[in-house]
Amino acid sequence: MATYTARMMSAETGGEGLYTFEADAYLMKRTADEIVGVFFDHVEDKVLKHNVDWELNSAMKSKAHGVVTAMGALVTDDDQPSLPFLLMISAS
Numbered sequence: 001m002a003t004y005t006a007r008m009m010s011a012e013t014g015g016e017g018l019y020t021f022e023a024d025a026y027l028m029k030r031t032a033d034e035i036v037g038v039f040f041d042h043v044e045d046k047v048l049k050h051n052v053d054w055e056l057n058s059a060m061k062s063k064a065h066g067v068v069t070a071m072g073a074l075v076t077d078d079d080q081p082s083l084p085f086l087l088m089i090s091a092s
Helices: 032-047
Strands: 002-010 014-023 053-062 067-075 083-091
Touching: 014 032, 032 053, 032 067, 032 083
Parallel strands: none
Antiparallel strands: 002 014, 002 083, 053 067, 067 083
């Protein structure tokens, strides 16, 4: 297992969260959208402790820098608009 860091920023509120999570040592060899999926699995299991719906609008991986950058939205359970986010994931 290896440790990864994710920084997630809310486009609406300007709020920001820093998350550390563990995944296999070869995580960064996967596609950008798969890496984002692993992060959200961690969020559901360890942070929120319930399922969260999200949509991914864009994800790209910089192999040279070992960083995944993604944009999307968290889908709320109520009638409120989705919450846009920017996410960056890298090895710690």
